Amino acid sequence: MKKLELPLSDHDVRSLHIGESVFLTGRIFTARDEAHIHLLNMKDEDIPVDLDGSAVFHCGPIMRKEGGQWMVVAAGPTTSYRMSKLEPEFIERFGVRAIIGKGGMSQVTIDAMKDLGCVYLALTGGAAVIAARGIEKVNGVHLPELGMAEAIWDLQVRDFGPLSVAIDAHGNSLYEEIGQRVKSKLPFIKGKLGID
Numbered sequence: 001m002k003k004l005e006l007p008l009s010d011h012d013v014r015s016l017h018i019g020e021s022v023f024l025t026g027r028i029f030t031a032r033d034e035a036h037i038h039l040l041n042m043k044d045e046d047i048p049v050d051l052d053g054s055a056v057f058h059c060g061p062i063m064r065k066e067g068g069q070w071m072v073v074a075a076g077p078t079t080s081y082r083m084s085k086l087e088p089e090f091i092e093r094f095g096v097r098a099i100i101g102k103g104g105m106s107q108v109t110i111d112a113m114k115d116l117g118c119v120y121l122a123l124t125g126g127a128a129v130i131a132a133r134g135i136e137k138v139n140g141v142h143l144p145e146l147g148m149a150e151a152i153w154d155l156q157v158r159d160f161g162p163l164s165v166a167i168d169a170h171g172n173s174l175y176e177e178i179g180q181r182v183k184s185k186l187p188f189i190k191g192k193l194g195i196d
Contacts, residue, residue: 007053058101060149088112120167134160
């Protein structure tokens, strides 16, 4: 189990390998489809947030305001694969070092992560309330006009996780490894079930 402080360096992410557990402390930023599209279409001088060395959380949090301060009610991961077409350019342009989500990413994104020094950290789906416990406070919100789920939330976290290194910065994917294991066992399974 590793504990890392944000922002992350190239060395930080290249020291990680698939299957390891990670806890993050520092600032993370939520960003889903609309946030990705909006930021990629903005001129550099108009970008409202510095994502260099950051962890971007594929999440549409449920928020509430208490005494003028935003609070996170639930912060579960959303399916990352939908951002696959946008992610390579997003990682390169903004210097993102970690993506937090569920379900994995496409091969083109895995290749970009290897080339640019970025990891994919999987968070268990359905654990939104537990994940919110690692969030100490909301530093702010960017692009609020996109709505609660699509806005970019700037979150201060402490020991956020556990997160599993599902895609490392060496091009290895836990999803691919598990898929290969299942495929190698398929003849045995089919034989036991009497399936040709």
